[in-house]
Amino acid sequence: MIPLYEDVVRKPNKLKNLNPLKNTIATVVDLESRVSELNSYKAWQKLIAEYKNQGILLNPKLRPMIKMVKLGLLEIDEDIQRALDTSHCTKKIAAIATFDPRLLQVVYCVKAPGLEVYHAVDGQHTATTLAALVDGGVFEGETDWREVEVPVLYIETDSKSFARKAFALINGKGKKKISPWYEHRTKVMSRRIDDSDDEDDIAAEHKQTICENYDCYPIDEDSPYAGKYPGTFTHMQAFSMSDDTLEMACKFHNKYFHYDPIDGSLWFMLKDIKTGFDSANIKITDKFLAELAGLLQGCFAGLAEFHAAVHRAHRLWGKKVYNIEKFPWQDSAIAVVLLHMYQRMGGAQQLPQHMLDQFEKIMDFVDDDIKALYERV
């Protein structure tokens, strides 16, 4: 028999106030406050102590310099930089719909000591595209690209190996990557603070609002709130779902599991159930969702342990049936295993047969204590 869902006392969600995307006015802090923040970080204090301990004193002249340099003075070392991606220049950088000269990036160079020659270690696509646009007569009053000046950030060295390392560093190694959450944040804040009318920004803000309406909050993976506060989630692929499905998932979480952070399985589970039921023309009723919640709560104490149990069963199934030690994970197993369990525990809701035809043998590999729950039925 499917366990009945038992209500859990709802507490105020702390993310209502802590939500990093709730601001609708721009907030500015000075660099001094950031420095204070870093100075108060214990690991940073240890690092500075280690600098002093080792007697390290850095030469201020080694810091990069910046200069307006004529494009004609730039050189590209083919053994350092990647080959020119002409399609990238044409379809991405210079595309009419998106090209904006204000967004052109600085060119990173290595300058040979005593010579006015600048070896571009990053920014060849920007420099080449700009030069070719000038050459094509697109810029007003400019005809000779060689004379056009661009901002260049450079370091002076005759070491090519240093240049090579600099290139790797600038292209990601050592740089904090923009996370999917940060990309989402940029869109949402562009809409909320700057009133952007960009379609992507509007769509992202709309999805954010759907989540917030149900006390669900996207946060960055390295956020201190991750896995800690109810309603938080780090799985940004949730935003690739349709608005309807996203709303159904957030509503389900908020109604039944508002006391937990959102487990990634929620998105796959409800997306697949919605798609499967829709294609089989079966209505998803509130009663059915309540039964699923009861099953998840009663048998697994929530989605996180259910998710872990499906992973275990899937791994064993792949190993025993296909003799593959590291059987590749399939997200679609989440919804299907839940439906199999629902059916075996006596659930009366009609289920899409095309879903039940998948992963049936996995049920032989679920944990014994779980199997016992439906084998008794």
Place this chain on the structure above:
Amino acid sequence: MNFYILPGPFRVGFGITGNHERRAKDYTGAWGGEAEFKYLFEGPPSHVKRLENVIKTMHSDMLWKLDEWETEWLGNGWTSEQLLEFVKDIIKERHLKLTQIR
């Protein structure tokens, strides 16, 4: 499966095990002195694991940290009885199927 609360020589600890007698011996062997689980709960593995994970993730502030490593020992000031009450509250509010057997 069991969830246990263990008064250690320096602080209060907790954990889960499929065999509490053997686990107690593991502690005894490591400490060189008898370890006894003061409080013990029993329940289905999913519920026992959830209880442990709720403490370790949602209440990680209460854990004793060794550098950046979050241990299964509580920070200073916690008594076994306080942890017992805390655990009972979690079990009650989340309807976890755990029963206290010691």
